[in-house]
Amino acid sequence: MVLNYLSEYKKKTKRSAKLFTKSKKLHINGVSHNIRFFEPYPFVVKKSSGKNLIDVDDNKYTDYWMGHWSLILGHGPKNVKESLKKQIEKSWMYGTVNEQTILLSELISKAVPVAEKIRYVTSGTEATMYAIRLARSVTGKKIIAKIDGGWHGYTSDLLKSVNWPFSESESSGVVNEEKIISIPYNNLEKSISILKKHAKNLAGVIIEPVLGGGGCIPATPEYLKGIQEFIHKNKSLFILDEIVTGFRFRFGCLYPTMKLNPDIVTLGKIVGGGMAIGVICGKKEIMKFADTTGKKKSERSYIGGGTFSANPASMTAGFATLNELKTKKSAYTKINNLGEFTRKELSKSFDGKVAITGKGSLFMTHFLNNGITEIRNATDAAKCDNLQLAKYHFKMTAHDGIFFLPGKLGAISNMHTKADIKKMITASENI
Ligand SMILES: Cc1ncc(COP(=O)(O)O)c(C=O)c1O
Known part of the structure; x- marks a missing residue:
């Protein structure tokens, strides 16, 4: 210094x-x-x-x-502040279903095609944790692939290969690290050869379309398309972590601009308008595995929520932010x-x-x-x-x-x- x-x-x-x-x-x-x-x-x-x-x-x-x-x-920003003030007057925590959630979800689901069903949590960490649990439930397989240098929050499962040289454990206290494999960003050939070795037990892959913490590096469309093709042929799930990129470059996610077809997308940050949020968005056929009605414990994926999930303050700030972005x-x-x-x-x-x-x-x-x-x-x-x-x-x-x-x-x-x-x-x- x-x-x-x-x-x-x-x-x-x-x-x-x-x-x-x-x-x-x-x-x-x-x-x-x-x-x-x-x-x-x-x-x-x-x-x-x-x-x-x-x-x-x-x-x-x-x-x-x-x-x-x-x-x-x-x-x-003025409109978010005004909306929040009005909401705070009414209260900031209900712990029940509220209309603010429906309003925010209507905006998200129209802008993000994969968001046929939505579940809210209070951080991106939780959103990615549940996304991979869901992928394991849907496929009945255990292994998740991530990117060398990919950051998806502190969830134990994904706390692997975050910091170069990616071979050392990121933390003590993390178990079952062998269930997470890591592939090199923007290197399709090498990535596919690693994925092939684990294909039989591969539940899915989780990728940021712009590697954020790993260096602010956009993925090439060919790379993402190639990974998606392999994953879908293998009957595994393609998860895009758009917690940074969602609503950052356009009103919606980045993936439609690359003609991608993810099974699950995670959102956070911007969609909470500065309040705590994480979102798991998925196609109906995937999200139905999280439906708890009439399913045995062994069949369902028990995901998300939490005390503060979909709290009216986060929902209001998120709605006001997205509404402003939509109209402007x-x-x-x-x-x-x-x-x-x-x-x-x-x-x-x-x-x-x-x-x-x-x-x-x-x-x-x-x-x-x-x-x-x-x-x-x-x-x-x-x-x-x-x-x-x-x-x-x-x-x-x-x-x-x-x-x-x-x-x-x-x-x-x-x-x-x-x-x-x-x-x-x-x-x-x-x-
Ligand atoms: C791509 C990505 N996923 C997940 C997370 C974790 O989100 P949170 O910090 O809200 O838990 C982050 C946080 O920076 C992130 O950049």
């Missing part, structure tokens, strides 16, 4: 430092999600608005982390164009020694290293100079009032302007 940025950061975040010392006494690593910690300590946020985070020392940051990329309309489709044109501009301009920075990956309003900088010239998968991304990336992001936080979670991809919201992007690019030229 460049020393003068470290002292600049410490000087302006004194109250954060004090509070974080307290937080460390109370919480593991001082945080409630491992990725939220960064050296020397993360600033403590007191409020957010539009494109900005404001910390307890009154520093303002233009935010590109945007609530784990969930806030496509920015922090506290120009928002997608705006943020997708800003993303394209960002990737083009950022790639000229750093004397061309970077690759900028992403799609639409998502982008990530990779400092090319170790002979890597192109980023096709999580291995390429991991071999880049990620220390340099963390330094670059920290410099912008400390010096320029621009926040990326160090090392993570950036998300542009409808609150960002071209002037914000230009400021970020200028800040990138001066590291």
Whole structure:
């Protein structure tokens, strides 16, 4: 870490430092999600608005982390806030069937063809956990394939091959790891040869159409089509994890643009409008396995829900967000164009020694290293100079009032302007 940025950061975040010392006494690593910690300590946020985070020392940051990329309309957009206020007046937790859920599901099911039936949970982690349980129930098989570098949340089953070199266990306490196999992204030949070895007991594959945590890398349509073809021929299930990509690039999912035909799609983040959510969407013929009426325990897949599932606050925020996106489709044109501009301009920075990956309003900088010239998968991304990336992001936080979670991809919201992007690019030229 460049020393003068470290002292600049410490000087302006004194109250954060004090509070974080307290937080460390109370919480593991001082945080409630491992990725939220960064050296020397993360600033403590007191409020957010539009494109900005404001910390307890009154520093303002233009935010590109945007609530784990969930806030496509920015922090506290007016219509979502108004809808939530009205809902809070009525109450925020019923624990019963409510109309808000039906309203949100009507929007999702019209926009996402596979969502013939929907089940809500309160995180993406739960959604992927249930999606693979369902796949195992439907097929009667046990093995799930995932991608090297694929992140689907902390669910024990999928906590495998997340971090390069992908061969080490990600955590103690995880069992039955042999039931999860891992395939290399965008390498169809190698992936198929691995899948073939497990074909007999393969329940399904789970893939992000844009590898998020693994480096913001779009899958090639040929790769996804090839995997889907093998999976369907094998009578296994094709699960797309669109928790990041759903409603991010267009009103709906990414998969129809690639003419894919998934059996199950998971959603989260944007569709909760900044409130806790996870969604399992599936075709009727798949979701009927989760129907508990008149089925023996051995036949049914017991999935989802939970105390806070489909709570009226999440449903209301999700509906207000999707409704705004539906009526203002120009928002997608705006943020997708800003993303394209960002990737083009950022790639000229750093004397061309970077690759900028992403799609639409998502982008990530990779400092090319170790002979890597192109980023096709999580291995390429991991071999880049990620220390340099963390330094670059920290410099912008400390010096320029621009926040990326160090090392993570950036998300542009409808609150960002071209002037914000230009400021970020200028800040990138001066590291
Ligand atoms: C693709 C993907 N799937 C699942 C998850 C887990 O979602 P959550 O953090 O809501 O549990 C994430 C979180 O970042 C994700 O990026």
